[in-house]
Amino acid sequence: MSLNIQDIRASFPILHQEVNGKPLVYLDNAATTQKPLSVIEALDYYYKTDNSNIHRGAHTLADRATRKYENTRELIQKFIGAKEVEEVIFTKGTTESINLVASSFGRKFVKKGDEVIISTLEHHSNIVPWQLLCEEVGAILKVIPINDKGEIIFEEFEKLLTSKTKLVSIVHVSNALGTINPVEEIIAKAHAVGAKVMLDGAQSSSHLTIDVQKLDCDFFAFSAHKIYGPTGLGVLYGKREVLESMPPYQGGGEMIKEVSFEKTTFNEIPFKFEAGTPNIGDVIAFEKALEFVNTVGKKQIVDHENELLAYATEKLSSIKGFIPYGTADNKVSVLSFLIQGMHPFDVGMMLDAGGIAVRTGHHCTQPLMNRFRIEGTVRASFSVYNTLEEVDRLYESVSKIAKLKNK
Incomplete structure (x- = not known):
């Protein structure tokens, strides 16, 4: 049974707002998920x-x-x-x-x-x-x-x-x-x-x-x-x-x-x-x-999140300068990456200017970042209320940011 994502989104009040003049795209779910109205x-x-x-x-x-x-x-x-x-x-x-x-x-x-x-x-x-x-x-x-x-x-x-x-x-x-x-x-x-x-x-x-x-x-x-x-x-x-x-x-x-x-x-x-x-x-x-x-069903949630991850990975991987971190064969809906030559904080701030919330930094895993010889990453993490259209917005914004560096 496919999920009605719009019905699910309707039960999360925080999602229905603008940030910096743009509809909010919340992709910081690994840090904390949003709360349904019932909670x-x-x-x-x-x-x-x-x-x-x-x-x-x-x-x-x-x-x-x-x-x-x-x-x-x-x-x-x-x-x-x-x-x-x-x-x-x-x-x-x-x-x-x-x-x-x-x-x-x-x-x-x-x-x-x-x-x-x-x-x-x-x-x-x-x-x-x-x-x-x-x-x-x-x-x-x-x-x-x-x-x-x-x-x-x-x-x-x-x-x-x-x-x-x-x-x-x-x-x-x-x-x-x-x-x-x-x-x-x-x-x-x-x-x-x-x-x-x-x-x-x-x-x-x-x-x-x-x-x-x-x-x-x-x-x-x-x-x-x-x-x-x-x-x-x-x-x-x-x-x-x-x-x-x-x-x-x-x-x-x-x-x-x-x-x-x-x-x-x-x-x-x-x-x-x-x-x-x-x-x-x-x-x-x-x-x-x-x-x-x-009520939603854990399997249905996981299937939807995996679809978002696969779609986002394919889309963003086509961007020149995109460097993924964490390419395990078995993983959940977390996409960590860098744009070549750019600090993750700068990428995060530019995404926020477009209403897209991601996490940047070492994610409280400094030894792991040291293993990859980097300071940190940009992390987009998906939840059940995220949509393919939101992934498209992430892709479009990251593409524009990467082109700024490649000029």
Whole structure:
């Protein structure tokens, strides 16, 4: 069944405006996706009608807010294929989810001389927490190299694995290049040496069907704002037995059973890792984002995005001076490129003058940019509400910009 893109676009209020006198073309979806009206209205409704703290109140507002909050947790369980709802933990975002694992699992189970493996494709949020951990405990951080297409070199990954490997933390889909990593094979190899595996799913959650049980990952992290939901909200999935073996990440309310000045006992999962008043309104609104995805259909979304990527790649590749980065055989709808002889920031500013929003810079992947010996790229990233006509506008604008350099 083909999608009615105009009907979909109608539910995203922000898309219907002009920027610099031109109709907005929003192609910065890898940074954050726009929000359907249902998400915006749910957030507004919560603060107008149900605003109350959750879990601890005996009154009607607290009960309504608690039920809606936990409804979202149940929907996320189904959305990612978790075995139990208790394996779903709310955080501020993918970054905090990774830091939680590094701080809690890492400090308990990673010791001096142990090894943690990441890849060259990682976002800074999946590099820095492991650097901090390794520096603190005296562990060794190893990095999987990539080829010129932006794919990890699997044979080199296998060489890095040893009996000292305690954790492999790898991006499922590269935010800078769109590369889809072979995570099923990575997880199987890591488990064979007794290592746990964390997946950074910030990009994959919106582009791929996720089944954490089938993947058999130990941890999976993603952010609501990458999948049509609010900012400042994320999810950490963890296998029950692993989460139960980990100490709390933060201390405070909700994460305790009993507190005395002599000793504190901790709550069950997931609450053990959810100290303090959570981001209640955004969690409730996120349910509507997931419902939007489920209603449209993940397969239909992916098929449309892949069509846009293929069309954009073919069109822009015909432009003189166009240099693509990230040409993996298996990738999602991210097109990173440079125009020969031009700084990516300048290209981005000229596109913005024409109402086209793209991302420029190193995309929080400086080691990856260093691998290609560049400062950064221009990144156009597509979502379900983008159209072929918008790709045509991108092509026309990039063509004009490239001709300015070639004069």
